[in-house]
Amino acid sequence: MPEFLHLIPPSEALATFMAHLPPQPRIPSEKIASSEALNCVLAAPIAAPHPLPPFPRSTVDGYALRASDSFGASPSQPVYLRLVGEILMGTRADLEIQPGQAAIIHTGGMLPKGADAVVMLEDTQIVSETEIEVLKALGVGQHVLTTGEDVKAGEIVLEEGTRLRPQDIGGLIALGITEVPVVHAPSVGILATGDEIVAPEEQPRLGQVRDVNSYTLSALVRLAGGIPVRR
Amino acid sequence: MPEFLHLIPPSEALATFMAHLPPQPRIPSEKIASSEALNCVLAAPIAAPHPLPPFPRSTVDGYALRASDSFGASPSQPVYLRLVGEILMGTRADLEIQPGQAAIIHTGGMLPKGADAVVMLEDTQIVSETEIEVLKALGVGQHVLTTGEDVKAGEIVLEEGTRLRPQDIGGLIALGITEVPVVHAPSVGILATGDEIVAPEEQPRLGQVRDVNSYTLSALVRLAGGIPVRR
Numbered sequence: 001m002p003e004f005l006h007l008i009p010p011s012e013a014l015a016t017f018m019a020h021l022p023p024q025p026r027i028p029s030e031k032i033a034s035s036e037a038l039n040c041v042l043a044a045p046i047a048a049p050h051p052l053p054p055f056p057r058s059t060v061d062g063y064a065l066r067a068s069d070s071f072g073a074s075p076s077q078p079v080y081l082r083l084v085g086e087i088l089m090g091t092r093a094d095l096e097i098q099p100g101q102a103a104i105i106h107t108g109g110m111l112p113k114g115a116d117a118v119v120m121l122e123d124t125q126i127v128s129e130t131e132i133e134v135l136k137a138l139g140v141g142q143h144v145l146t147t148g149e150d151v152k153a154g155e156i157v158l159e160e161g162t163r164l165r166p167q168d169i170g171g172l173i174a175l176g177i178t179e180v181p182v183v184h185a186p187s188v189g190i191l192a193t194g195d196e197i198v199a200p201e202e203q204p205r206l207g208q209v210r211d212v213n214s215y216t217l218s219a220l221v222r223l224a225g226g227i228p229v230r231r
Numbered sequence: 232m233p234e235f236l237h238l239i240p241p242s243e244a245l246a247t248f249m250a251h252l253p254p255q256p257r258i259p260s261e262k263i264a265s266s267e268a269l270n271c272v273l274a275a276p277i278a279a280p281h282p283l284p285p286f287p288r289s290t291v292d293g294y295a296l297r298a299s300d301s302f303g304a305s306p307s308q309p310v311y312l313r314l315v316g317e318i319l320m321g322t323r324a325d326l327e328i329q330p331g332q333a334a335i336i337h338t339g340g341m342l343p344k345g346a347d348a349v350v351m352l353e354d355t356q357i358v359s360e361t362e363i364e365v366l367k368a369l370g371v372g373q374h375v376l377t378t379g380e381d382v383k384a385g386e387i388v389l390e391e392g393t394r395l396r397p398q399d400i401g402g403l404i405a406l407g408i409t410e411v412p413v414v415h416a417p418s419v420g421i422l423a424t425g426d427e428i429v430a431p432e433e434q435p436r437l438g439q440v441r442d443v444n445s446y447t448l449s450a451l452v453r454l455a456g457g458i459p460v461r462r
Contacts, residue, residue: 035446053440055437088426088438089425089427089438090425090436090439093437108425109427109438110437165450166447166450166451166454170443170450173447174441175441176434194320195319196321198321200265200266200404200407200409201407204285205321206286206323206341207286207318207320209405210405211404212401212402212405213401215401215404216397216398216400218266219266219396219401
């Protein structure tokens with residue numbers, strides 16, 4: 001068998017190739033807007049500056065109340081509570097729920113002081129402008145997202161090296177992190193060899209072919225987050 | 232149950248919504264360079280202007296020959312052929328293989344006239360500068376990619392509406408199609424509602440939350456090939 005047919009296995013070829021590369025360079029990084037960071041790779045871990053949610057929130061539309069007040073409530077044995085107000089969206093819940101009281105609350109609204117559960121609208125009846133019937137017994141914390149239940153303050157929410165997906169960007173925004181350190185996209189040089197290769201816009205003569213691989217590889221590099229450089 | 236709790240199923244809600252949209256607009260298209268068309272959507276089908284490969288090509292390194300000459304060849308009963316030249320890469324194969332002759336050919340090289348098969352280098356021995364031993368019998372067409380075997384002239388290679396992947400771009404380049412008609416990326420308006428929502432860079436007061444959904448949806452729209460427009 002002719003001499004040039006001496007082959008080496010792929011793993012050995014790759015190891016030889018890698019051994020001749022310079023030591024892995026630290027890719028430079030930069031700060032960019034989180035909203036523009038889709039598919040970028042984090043250059044540092046990201047910690048939560050505050051808990052999420054930052055306040056206890058209702059997960060349903062209904063009434064904030066003390067769970068103990070609903071003890072034993074059922075459609076045939078409703079509990080009557082006095083309506084003392086409404087928690088408006090986007091405002092601090094200033095009122096305090098006393099025993100025997102309830103307040104209108106909307107999904108995402110801040111749980112007022114004194115309350116420790118929310119009864120769903122569907123499980124109530126309006127008696128008058130100042131009174132409701134509760135038709136169901138509730139446990140403490142029911143239909144409530146407590147402070148820090150999603151993310152605790154200081155918790156690492158995204159590791160260094162993470163490639164940012166839409167949901168990661170949403171998480172950053174939720175924490176008020178509007179800028180993130182990301183690594184520069186690496187440039188990848190592509191060198192096509194072969195006497196038969198001509199540029200795509202050329203008319204190949206018989207025996208010649210167009211340079212397909214450079215363009216396919218360029219697109220693959222771009223998909224992978226790199227910058228293709230055709231040589 | 233209060234009046235605002237009357238619900239309709241998602242399919243009905245979607246049908247109502249779609250019925251109120253204007254008739255589907257024709258999204259405008261433009262011609263762009265194929266090399267820049269990754270992830271773009273074709274505005275028209277693409278037909279092959281010529282067959283691929285445009286000439287018969289060898290799929291191995293070896294010798295072009297007439298398959299009939301190799302009849303009965305084996306390591307113990309080799310067939311002797313006269314070496315009449317070499318098909319250089321990227322050149323038209325000008326020589327013609329006569330019975331009892333062979334020519335050096337490389338992977339991707341153009342099959343010369345008269346030849347109808349290629350024997351792999353591994354299945355030959357060099358006897359002298361002008362003679363080789365063939366150690367294996369070959370069928371007609373063996374180790375040869377015939378004209379149009381990949382794509383026939385006029386064949387639709389990519390349908391309208393195709394979202395172009397790296398391999399599609401390679402295919403376009405192979406056919407010398409350096410420009411393609413693609414539809415403009417659609418703009419998608421995003422409108423966040425809710426009294427509790429504040430911009431990401433704002434410090435939410437108690438009861439407020441940052442506008443997470445606009446930014447998550449923007450990134451999803453971008454991933455899907457659209458242009459997000461936050462209102």
